[in-house]
Amino acid sequence: MALNVIMMGPPGAGKGTQAGRFARERGLLKISTGDILREGINAQLPVALKAKELMDRGELVDDATMIAIVRERLMRPDAQPGFVLDGFPRTVAQAEALDRIVAERNNGPLLIVDVRVPQRELVRRLAGRLICKKCGTNAEPAKEGAPAAAACAKCGGRLVQRADDNAQVVKERLKVYERATKPLVEFYRGRPTFRIVNGAQAQERVAHELDTVIDDAAVVGATPQGTPAPVKAVASGKAAQA
Numbered sequence: 251m252a253l254n255v256i257m258m259g260p261p262g263a264g265k266g267t268q269a270g271r272f273a274r275e276r277g278l279l280k281i282s283t284g285d286i287l288r289e290g291i292n293a294q295l296p297v298a299l300k301a302k303e304l305m306d307r308g309e310l311v312d313d314a315t316m317i318a319i320v321r322e323r324l325m326r327p328d329a330q331p332g333f334v335l336d337g338f339p340r341t342v343a344q345a346e347a348l349d350r351i352v353a354e355r356n357n358g359p360l361l362i363v364d365v366r367v368p369q370r371e372l373v374r375r376l377a378g379r380l381i382c383k384k385c386g387t388n389a390e391p392a393k394e395g396a397p398a399a400a401a402c403a404k405c406g407g408r409l410v411q412r413a414d415d416n417a418q419v420v421k422e423r424l425k426v427y428e429r430a431t432k433p434l435v436e437f438y439r440g441r442p443t444f445r446i447v448n449g450a451q452a453q454e455r456v457a458h459e460l461d462t463v464i465d466d467a468a469v470v471g472a473t474p475q476g477t478p479a480p481v482k483a484v485a486s487g488k489a490a491q492a
């Protein structure tokens with residue numbers, strides 16, 4: 251049975267890091283849409299080139315094109331043990347298409363993990379983010395209460411605050427994320443394979459919680475859906491004629 255995972259979560263929740271770790275540890279393909287777009291453009295895939303054309307014109311890549319790119323990647327043999335999707339789906343139309351792709355793969359259910367972090371903590375993490383003035387590398391975020399690094403770990407360059415990362419900009423970005431994601435959360439929330447993880451813990455704890463809920467959701471998801479519970483019919487005293 252494949253592990254087919256979607257990771258959701260706001261910027262600053264650390265879901266990219268966790269997605270990478272989980273995929274590595276379980277031998278799954280980690281798929282971010284940015285990566286497969288670049289990969290597809292390098293390989294001259296027609297759908298990816300179409301997306302590039304749109305982006306070059308400053309337009310957004312439409313759902314149909316994005317879905318075609320993701321589908322192409324997920325149907326390849328190296329994706330068959332499972333995948334961890336980061337940054338897709340972003341719309342309900344994409345989510346519906348992903349359901350169809352997963353049904354077509356026919357090797358396991360879709361498991362959805364939503365990494366949640368309170369806004370206050372996200373603002374602290376994002377607004378404090380430093381970047382090397384010389385080489386552009388992101389500095390490791392300081393642990394709570396610890397002093398921030400003074401110089402770039404890679405080149406020793408001076409660290410400065412990222413221009414787009416002041417608290418007001420961060421709050422606006424989070425609001426945009428929230429608005430855009432709400433319909434998606436609604437779409438998935440009622441499923442037995444939907445799980446919430448507390449992303450406001452130390453990384454190792456987040457990792458542990460994530461591993462636990464994904465394994466649990468995989469077991470639940472493997473149970474056939476819609477099987478009527480015969481216990482109920484017996485308890486109500488009615489003979490089960492079906």
Ligand SMILES: [Zn+2]
Nearest residue numbers: 382385402405
């Ligand atoms: Zn540097």
